[in-house]
Amino acid sequence: MKVRCGSCRTEFDVPGAGRFPCPVCGSVNVVRESPSSREAPAPAAEVGGYQTAPGVGPSAVGAPPPPPPPPQPDLxxxxxxxxxxxxxxxxxxxxxxxxxxxxxxxxxxxxxxxxx
Ligand SMILES: [Zn+2]
Ligand SMILES: [Zn+2]
Incomplete structure (x- = not known):
């Protein structure tokens, strides 16, 4: 099957699924077995989004908790x-x-x- 290098877009033939270095640039391309032969450029690395700092819960980044209501002299x-x-x-x-x-x-x- 043919795969396309994610770095240099060079097409090269691979026997099947696996990890194959590009014969041109040497980038390792992960080949998945797919029934369809259409090109599906897989993202090389999923980089994106900011990870929350460890120890900080998702609820701690919202609005601060409202102050307690003042004691009412409501005898x-x-x-x-x-x-x-x-x-x-x-x-x-x-x-x-x-x-x-x-x-x-x-x-x-x-x-x-x-x-x-
Ligand atoms: Zn390449
Ligand atoms: Zn009266």
């Missing part, structure tokens, strides 16, 4: 509704509050831990 604030005027307002941790609308003292149901 559960008790909210009550004034039984007199219906005004809803947030109260503190106190058992009784005064409604800002009608000045009614409203029992929040919160037991103040005042100690004994």
């Amino acid at each position: 559960p604030m008790p909210k009550i509704e004034c039984p007199e005027c219906g005004f809803k307002f947030i109260v503190g941790m106190v058992p009784v509050v005064t409604c800002p609308m009608c000045s009614t003292e409203v029992d929040t149901g919160i037991e103040e831990d005042s100690g004994e």
